[in-house]
Amino acid sequence: MVALTTLMAMGCTRRQYLASAELARVEADKKLAELRVYPSRKLRSYYPQLTDPEDYDVSGRKIKVRGALRPHLRTLRRSKPGKVIAEDSLGGMRRFWVSFSRTCDAQGCAYGFVQTEYDRWSLVAVPKLDGYKDPLSFRRNRLKRNRLRLARQRALNEANEVLAALRRSGRAKTIDLQIFKDVFRPTRKTRSWDEGVDIESK
Numbered sequence: 223m224v225a226l227t228t229l230m231a232m233g234c235t236r237r238q239y240l241a242s243a244e245l246a247r248v249e250a251d252k253k254l255a256e257l258r259v260y261p262s263r264k265l266r267s268y269y270p271q272l273t274d275p276e277d278y279d280v281s282g283r284k285i286k287v288r289g290a291l292r293p294h295l296r297t298l299r300r301s302k303p304g305k306v307i308a309e310d311s312l313g314g315m316r317r318f319w320v321s322f323s324r325t326c327d328a329q330g331c332a333y334g335f336v337q338t339e340y341d342r343w344s345l346v347a348v349p350k351l352d353g354y355k356d357p358l359s360f361r362r363n364r365l366k367r368n369r370l371r372l373a374r375q376r377a378l379n380e381a382n383e384v385l386a387a388l389r390r391s392g393r394a395k396t397i398d399l400q401i402f403k404d405v406f407r408p409t410r411k412t413r414s415w416d417e418g419v420d421i422e423s424k
């Protein structure tokens with residue numbers, strides 16, 4: 223009985239996509255800065271070196287090239303909370319700039335998520351790093367099929383391209399913003415009784 227009571231008191235916390243109706247309620251209360259958002263899938267970004275240092279030498283009747291490649295791997299996990307630090311527009315749609323790091327408070331180090339026609343906020347921009355080339359980003363893991371590229375999701379008349387892993391079926395797999403929602407709405411009944419009526423005897 224105690225365990226059941228505790229569970230009911232905690233409510234039901236579910237992970238769900240950030241939808242326009244929910245966002246409108248948050249913004250009406252001016253609480254957007256306090257809201258924490260999460261990526262729907264793990265994001266892995268590989269940053270190649272801007273220049274690859276190497277030693278070039280001709281000796282022993284052959285050319286020798288020596289040098290280590292040191293790309294940078296940046297991982298954003300589903301469990302990491304982020305917050306909206308800036309907003310602008312892209313193609314007539316709202317775009318949020320989300321920081322997932324305590325040291326990032328500017329648009330240049332944040333991830334861009336644009337509002338889509340499907341009531342989702344989809345990843346559209348990955349931050350750059352000084353000293354590295356533009357990142358190669360992947361959804362979940364570094365399989366070729368999970369490489370993220372700018373593309374339309376379902377129709378050519380969509381306002382914006384988003385970063386998506388395209389499937390042979392034509393389906394586009396995206397990374398979208400999600401939130402945690404704790405709902406606690408217990409049922410508390412009220413009671414009443416009909417007292418009945420007197421039946422007159424004939």
